[in-house]
Amino acid sequence: MTSVHPPPVPGRELSNPPTDGISNLRFSNHSDNLLVSSWDKTVRLYDASANVLRGEFMHGGPVLDCCFHDDSSGFSASADNKVRRIMFSHGKEEILGRHDAPVRCIEYSYAAGQVITGSWDKTLKCWDPRGASGQERTLVGTYPQPERVYSLSLVGNRLVVATAGRHVNVYDLRNMSQPEQRRESSLKYQTRCVRCYPNGTGYALSSVEGRVAMEFFDLSEASQAKKYGTFATGGCDGFVNVWDGNNKKRLYQYSKYPTSVAALSFSRDGRLLAVASSYTFEEGDKAHEPDAIFVRSVNEIEVKPKPKYMGSE
Amino acid sequence: MHNKKEACRNFQRGSCQYGERCKFLHVIQQQPKSNAFGFGTQAISHQQQKPNPFGFGVQNNAQSKGANDFGNKQSQFKNTWTRSSASSGAPSLRQPDNQPQATNHRCNDPESCKRIIAEDFEHERPLWKLTCYSHWKNSPCDIVGDVSYEELRAAAYDDAKRGLSLQSIVRRSSIPYFPDLQLHIERERNLLNSKLVEFENFLRNPYRGPAGSAAAQQIPFPGATTTVLSPTTQNTVAPQSNVPPSVSSFSQLGASLNTGFSPGPSVQSNNASGQPTSFSNSAQSSNQPNQSVAASFPTNMANFSNSSAINPAINQFSAAAVSMQNFSSSSIQSSAFLNVSLSNSEVVGREATNVQLGNNLPTTVASGDSNIWLKEKWTPGEIELELLDRLLERKT
Numbered sequence: 001m002t003s004v005h006p007p008p009v010p011g012r013e014l015s016n017p018p019t020d021g022i023s024n025l026r027f028s029n030h031s032d033n034l035l036v037s038s039w040d041k042t043v044r045l046y047d048a049s050a051n052v053l054r055g056e057f058m059h060g061g062p063v064l065d066c067c068f069h070d071d072s073s074g075f076s077a078s079a080d081n082k083v084r085r086i087m088f089s090h091g092k093e094e095i096l097g098r099h100d101a102p103v104r105c106i107e108y109s110y111a112a113g114q115v116i117t118g119s120w121d122k123t124l125k126c127w128d129p130r131g132a133s134g135q136e137r138t139l140v141g142t143y144p145q146p147e148r149v150y151s152l153s154l155v156g157n158r159l160v161v162a163t164a165g166r167h168v169n170v171y172d173l174r175n176m177s178q179p180e181q182r183r184e185s186s187l188k189y190q191t192r193c194v195r196c197y198p199n200g201t202g203y204a205l206s207s208v209e210g211r212v213a214m215e216f217f218d219l220s221e222a223s224q225a226k227k228y229g230t231f232a233t234g235g236c237d238g239f240v241n242v243w244d245g246n247n248k249k250r251l252y253q254y255s256k257y258p259t260s261v262a263a264l265s266f267s268r269d270g271r272l273l274a275v276a277s278s279y280t281f282e283e284g285d286k287a288h289e290p291d292a293i294f295v296r297s298v299n300e301i302e303v304k305p306k307p308k309y310m311g312s313e
Numbered sequence: 314m315h316n317k318k319e320a321c322r323n324f325q326r327g328s329c330q331y332g333e334r335c336k337f338l339h340v341i342q343q344q345p346k347s348n349a350f351g352f353g354t355q356a357i358s359h360q361q362q363k364p365n366p367f368g369f370g371v372q373n374n375a376q377s378k379g380a381n382d383f384g385n386k387q388s389q390f391k392n393t394w395t396r397s398s399a400s401s402g403a404p405s406l407r408q409p410d411n412q413p414q415a416t417n418h419r420c421n422d423p424e425s426c427k428r429i430i431a432e433d434f435e436h437e438r439p440l441w442k443l444t445c446y447s448h449w450k451n452s453p454c455d456i457v458g459d460v461s462y463e464e465l466r467a468a469a470y471d472d473a474k475r476g477l478s479l480q481s482i483v484r485r486s487s488i489p490y491f492p493d494l495q496l497h498i499e500r501e502r503n504l505l506n507s508k509l510v511e512f513e514n515f516l517r518n519p520y521r522g523p524a525g526s527a528a529a530q531q532i533p534f535p536g537a538t539t540t541v542l543s544p545t546t547q548n549t550v551a552p553q554s555n556v557p558p559s560v561s562s563f564s565q566l567g568a569s570l571n572t573g574f575s576p577g578p579s580v581q582s583n584n585a586s587g588q589p590t591s592f593s594n595s596a597q598s599s600n601q602p603n604q605s606v607a608a609s610f611p612t613n614m615a616n617f618s619n620s621s622a623i624n625p626a627i628n629q630f631s632a633a634a635v636s637m638q639n640f641s642s643s644s645i646q647s648s649a650f651l652n653v654s655l656s657n658s659e660v661v662g663r664e665a666t667n668v669q670l671g672n673n674l675p676t677t678v679a680s681g682d683s684n685i686w687l688k689e690k691w692t693p694g695e696i697e698l699e700l701l702d703r704l705l706e707r708k709t
Contacts, residue, residue: 062470064463079467102467120464150461164459165445184451188433190444190459209439236440281466282441
């Protein structure tokens with residue numbers, strides 16, 4: 001068994017990080033481009049391998065989430081209530097639409113060809129980015145939620161929305177008229193983040209108590225042998241842990257980052273892990289380490305499930 | 314008394330092979346810090362018979378993994394966490410892990426549910442206090458009123474942008490998109506303490522929900538209580554869910570502006586029922602020193618005025634509320650929530666008149682010197698430390 005004392009290298013720090021808190025960061029599906037949204041009202045595009053800032057896009061308010069469309073454009077969700085499309089090569093952004101309150105999360109669905117946003121105005125909105133700009137043309141639908149939207153995630157045709165008050169709605173993108181499933185979180189405290197498994201069988205939900213719950217969409221699948229796969233979590237303690245969901249074990253813990261881990265993203269091939277070390281205000285306003293982005297290589301041994309020693313389970 | 318023992322280092326690293334037999338104390342954070350949220354990391358502690366809450370839903374394969382750990386206790390994470398609900402003797406309530414919507418939990422065994430709540434309160438309070446809570450997984454929230462880090466940060470930035478300090482926030486509608494939060498900040502800066510009180514009161518009387526709450530009706534809970542809950546803004550509860558005995562700090566604010574000072578340990582013993590309804594009793598039943606159940610929560614909240622309508626003992630502290638005017642006010646951007654509440658004397662004064670009196674509630678503070686609440690001037694942090702010390706029975 002390997003010892004878990006990790007090397008003290010947190011990864012390479014990207015230069016020109018945002019000047020304020022990082023709300024989210026994402027690797028592109030096509031390259032090592034990294035899109036970073038920040039409370040300093042910018043969205044930045046980096047080439048993570050080359051450590052180069054390729055673009056910086058100013059918004060009207062703190063940017064709470066961002067996502068790629070393809071390597072030439074992306075979308076952003078801002079606290080100024082607006083949803084924007086960002087054209088990287090042209091160096092500009094345009095408004096796709098707006099909510100009535102800060103837009104908290106944004107995803108692009110390749111399956112549906114739509115942008116999906118969740119907001120603190122308790123709605124989910126779907127947008128068609130191919131249309132001309134302006135809300136009248138692009139808004140596909142508005143779907144009320146029981147509470148303010150805190151997180152959402154997509155896989156295939158499924159959309160999972162986590163709101164305040166521990167509600168979780170699962171939608172089929174092909175029929176958004178009502179949720180496919182309505183649930184309460186199986187955790188006891190505020191939901192922090194939801195992410196679907198890449199294999200589309202379920203999702204992981206995390207809460208402010210520091211727990212992660214693994215859920216399945218389909219009960220019949222749940223009763224089969226469970227394959228959760230491995231996943232990484234970042235907490236306000238500054239640690240990134242990699243877990244084996246199947247064996248319910250921690251596989252690896254990276255060395256402590258300077259401050260809270262605000263966001264994580266694996267690159268498309270899993271070689272790289274981008275970590276946003278950025279204080280998330282979980283203790284109110286206080287002095288904190290500067291916000292930084294670290295990109296580290298991922299070793300297979302860190303993320304591959306370990307074989308079981310005991311046969312029983 | 315837990316502070317006689319040293320913390321177990323192996324446990325803090327993720328697993329200890331001695332488990333229950335270990336002679337060191339299984340807590341992650343042994344010493345509460347005196348910073349704003351003196352509660353350390355993930356609120357994971359391990360009493361002798363208590364489960365080890367760490368992570369993954371209901372699992373109980375400690376036995377099968379036990380041998381695994383002997384070699385590498387530092388590197389292996391052993392998930393031996395179970396919820397204690399099994400001990401209640403109502404196994405039908407335990408749903409298998411893979412059922413996403415458990416049959417609606419009905420608190421058929423209120424004692425075990427109370428135990429769950431007490432344990433959660435003691436062991437698993439998260440660092441972030443402005444959270445909803447449910448004592449049963451997949452059930453609707455018992456306590457509503459979620460605020461996320463980002464919402465608070467956005468509100469603070471918004472106001473900073475306009476050059477406002479928190480003091481001015483009090484009177485301004487600066488957060489139009491989140492009316493509840495705005496309401497709260499306008500009338501009562503103590504988000505945290507009201508949430509704390511909600512949790513405390515919920516712990517004490519989980520079943521005194523709003524009339525019409527299914528759970529409350531099913532359990533004829535005797536017990537003197539003045540948990541007058543105003544189920545006004547139930548908009549935070551999803552329409553399809555059962556009506557839980559939910560308590561919302563926001564709805565209470567709307568219903569009655571009630572402040573006074575409610576420090577954690579100010580325990581009102583509801584004596585009418587024979588149950589361990591007083592705080593200290595439930596703390597003892599969990600094998601903790603008196604009042605320590607409240608230790609982590611209120612350490613920094615102590616100096617907040619309390620807005621909860623359901624806290625019966627507030628009347629005692631209305632004087633304290635008024636005296637809070639001397640607290641140095643600072644914006645939400647300044648040191649931690651410790652100072653968030655700081656009120657505005659005018660607002661506090663106004664609110665103090667709406668204090669609700671409980672019925673048969675003694676107004677004694679369970680332990681310690683209560684004079685501190687009546688002081689005219691406090692230095693910031695003073696209450697916190699005083700309270701903390703008292704709760705942990707240390708000398709100041």
